[in-house]
Amino acid sequence: MKELEPYWGRRALDFVEAIEASKTAANVISQFEKVINELGFHAYIMAGIPMSGQSLAELTIANGWPVEWFELYNRENLHLVDPVPKHCFNSLNPFEWKDVAYDRERDRQAHGVMMRARDFGLCEGFCIPIHYDDGIGAVSIAGERPYLDTQTRGALHLMGVFTHGRMRALSRPGVATSGRRLSGVEAEVLRWAARGKTAWETGQILGISERNVRWHIEEAQRKLMTNNKTATVATAIVNREILI
Amino acid sequence: MREIHVVQRDNRHLYEKYFDPYFRLRHDIYVKQRKWMALDRPDGREIDQFDTEDAVYLFCLDGGQLIGAMRALPTVQPTLMSDIFPYLSLRGPVHRADVYELSRIFVIPERRGEHAGPRIEMLLLTAIMEYGISIGLTGFSIVLESWWLPRFERCGWRAHPLGLPQMIDGMSVLAVLVDCDETTWKSLCRQIGLTNPTLTWHGLTGLNRQILPDISLLHSLTVQPVR
DSSP states (O other), rough: OOOTTTTTHHHHHHHHHHHHHHHHHHHHHHHHHHHHHTTTTOOEEEEEEEOOOOTTTGGGGESSSOOHHHHHHHHGGGGGTTTHHHHTTTOSSSGGGGGGGOOOOTTTHHHHHHHHHHHHTTOOEEEEEEETTTEEEEEEEEEESOOOOOOHHHHHHHHHHHHHHHHHHHHHHOSTTOOOOOOOOHHHHHHHTTTTTOHHHHHHHSSSOOOHHHHHHHHHHHHOOOHHHHHHHHHHHTTTOOOO | OEEEEEOGGGGGGHHHHHHHHHHHHHHHIIIITTOOOOOOOOTTTOOOOOOTOOOOEEEEEEEEEEEEEEEEEEETSHHHHHTTTTGOOTTTTOTTEEEEEEEEEEOOOOGTTOOOOSSSSHHHHHHHHHHHHHHHHHHHEEEEEEEGHHHHHHHTOOOEEOOOOEETTEEEEEEEEOOOOOOHHHHHHHHHHHOOOOETTOTTSSSSSOOOOOOOOTTOOOOOOOO
């Protein structure tokens, strides 16, 4: 194993330290944009890989793709044929777009996506799969002629994973943050309401009475100063007191 | 009943019968399944130079069967990072009395991803924090496969990278230092619904242990949806 010249190693460690100290998602993402720019990448996306029935837009954590490309991609549900997100299911390691195998003759659609991406300057790309127990996400970055070698790949991998993690952490209601006012049960009841469950159904799910569920919703409503269940759920989502 | 036992020099004699299955499990998991062929030994046991009398093991036992484990090594002595992967840490290997190195973290395949009660992986990650706090550690160094990082992040383990990930035998690997503190432990206990410490310290009464913070009220407000 050869020693790597540590310039990008140090840069990546400093970067991670800086974003761990950042308090806002906007600040984290602007640092990320800046650093990948230096390596010749002008576009990125951080998102969950859509499963059947899901769209990319609803799973996107950070969108740094050209606007038209993101719109086109969503409108035509290109994730269904794009070989890059598919490959994330088969790879624990990061990979370059060009290393994703697909049959150019038989899989015309896959080839089509890769060619259309080029129209937006997404010629060469690097993708970092993010594996959780219950889902897969990815950080994918692209540019016209990015600078990729063993060292910068390692640095991009590290910075990508930590940026993704930091973005998620900042969008999660922290236990320590004082902004959360709902109790655990109230948040739980609202989460089920957000998924369309009635008070009776929520009661069945949580093993408590329907009356009890209504009471928790009333309490949440009082705390959030809203006047009906829909508004309470909406406010709780906007305030990030619940995530769905 | 799943119990997590601290096993080290002073009480190892109480756990002798578990060591043979333990080393065989390591061989099954790391050599046969994960194909870390450098660890292969003809006797079907995976034992390396770090399984010394200073190594500390957490054994997760259920009804007398070993179902998961991890190993902790004092970093003032040789570690995987210092002796095998020194190039993974840009500022040099960690050598600190308040940091132990974790390795060989596993759950037997048939008990992975269980939905009844806390997952064993989570139980082990929580238990090692409890161990660290109890003996006054501030961190754990780990050489691990990079795909673990999002899982650590999700469960509240704060990992600080020590160098760049590198490809080793086809797998991206890196070195990290993870904070060991009460906040992390409490947050893990809250997530998995623990209201009491989990570690069993049979035969270790001579060990000087720090007092743990009270976690008995942590879980009173949350309700888990029924699956």
